[in-house]
Amino acid sequence: MASEQIVLFDIPTKEPRTPWSYNPFKTRLLLNYKGIPFRTEWLEYPEIGPRLQRHVPPIPDDTTAYTLPAIHIPGDIYIMDSLAIAHHINTTHPFPPLPITTPEYEPFRALARSIMIPLQGVYHSLVFGRLLSSESQAFWRLTREPDNGMTMEELEARHVTDREGWNRAWEAAREPTAGMTALLAAKGGPFFQGSEVSWPDLVWGSILLFFERIGDDVLGAFLEGAGEGKEVHLRLLEGVRGWSGGWEE
Ligand SMILES: N[C@@H](CCC(=O)N[C@@H](CS)C(=O)NCC(=O)O)C(=O)O
Structure with missing residues (x-):
């Protein structure tokens, strides 16, 4: 069911809306690489804070408190930050493997x-x-x-x-x-x-x-x-x- 899918919050281009922003692209590539079904919820820049602030703490000591990518996982888990998302998804979906801290x-x-x-x-x-x-x-x-x-x-x-x-x-x-x-x-x-x-x-x-x-x-x-x-x-x-x-x- 659509409501049970992971939601990826991403920033759209003007119409026709497509992804463009490199930080959200990391999570889009990650979810597709892992074969995880998801849907996209587009957020324009001024919508990011209001959409996320009830669900995740702001980034400490940063003028930008809320950023994309963020994801919503069924069970009401929200995660913001591409690296934090990658670590979480690696735990819940270990295959195919995605080493993060490689020598490179x-x-x-x-x-x-x-x-x-x-x-x-x-x-x-x-x-x-x-x-x-x-x-x-x-x-x-x-x-x-x-x-x-x-x-x-x-x-x-x-x-x-x-x-x-x-x-x-x-x-x-x-x-x-x-x-x-x-x-x-x-x-x-x-x-x-x-x-x-x-x-x-x-x-x-x-x-x-x-x-x-x-x-x-x-x-x-x-x-x-x-x-x-x-x-x-x-x-x-x-x-x-x-x-x-x-x-x-
Ligand atoms: N470390 C973060 C950086 C995310 C980031 O800076 N995202 C930008 C878009 S590429 C953003 O959402 N900026 C919001 C703003 O400028 O208010 C990550 O990789 O998730």
């Missing part, structure tokens, strides 16, 4: 951070301009504009429209991208552990899906920056793509 985990996290930080101006402005509904756009003006110290339009002008700004962002991501390529290729691919899937695959796969959802220009710039290494990222992307559904109405 810490170097992977550091590389992913170093890739994403210089790209923030690119993806914040393009998510705002291309993907979000007007409701979520209004929320981003209140939260991401102070974060970036400028309007979304200024951010886009500086990091996307201005080709020098665009090139500078991708250039800064190039070295950690080379590190990520080496880590992903180390055991022969398509996954970080070779033929076995582990948590970093779902996280990195989510980021590649996110780039793709923003646009061919973004995924294309990433792959160009990866140079000859682009094939290993494309193999991972195709390796996780089959787990990216479950939202279609």
Whole structure:
């Protein structure tokens, strides 16, 4: 019965609604990889706090108290945070296995951070301009504009429209991208552990899906920056793509 299914709370694009956000993508990939039936409940940014606050404690000491992904498991269990969800699901559904703390985990996290930080101006402005509904756009003006110290339009002008700004962002991501390529290729691919899937695959796969959802220009710039290494990222992307559904109405 539908009411007995797990519910994944995810942030939609504007109509027609599709997933795009990389943190919720991790849980979507996880549930599909584990073969767990679920349905999607879409929450625009301003709806996240009001929907979750009766069920989960806020994130301590953080200006953002409630985030997605979150899931609702029949029996009235709510879990917020992609990693907490992954640990819980690994306990309730040990098969197929999904090792989380692999030897790649810490170097992977550091590389992913170093890739994403210089790209923030690119993806914040393009998510705002291309993907979000007007409701979520209004929320981003209140939260991401102070974060970036400028309007979304200024951010886009500086990091996307201005080709020098665009090139500078991708250039800064190039070295950690080379590190990520080496880590992903180390055991022969398509996954970080070779033929076995582990948590970093779902996280990195989510980021590649996110780039793709923003646009061919973004995924294309990433792959160009990866140079000859682009094939290993494309193999991972195709390796996780089959787990990216479950939202279609
Ligand atoms: N550590 C968290 C991060 C989640 C996160 O930051 N989610 C963003 C969407 S990608 C969010 O919900 N932000 C809410 C807000 O900015 O108010 C996880 O992996 O679950």
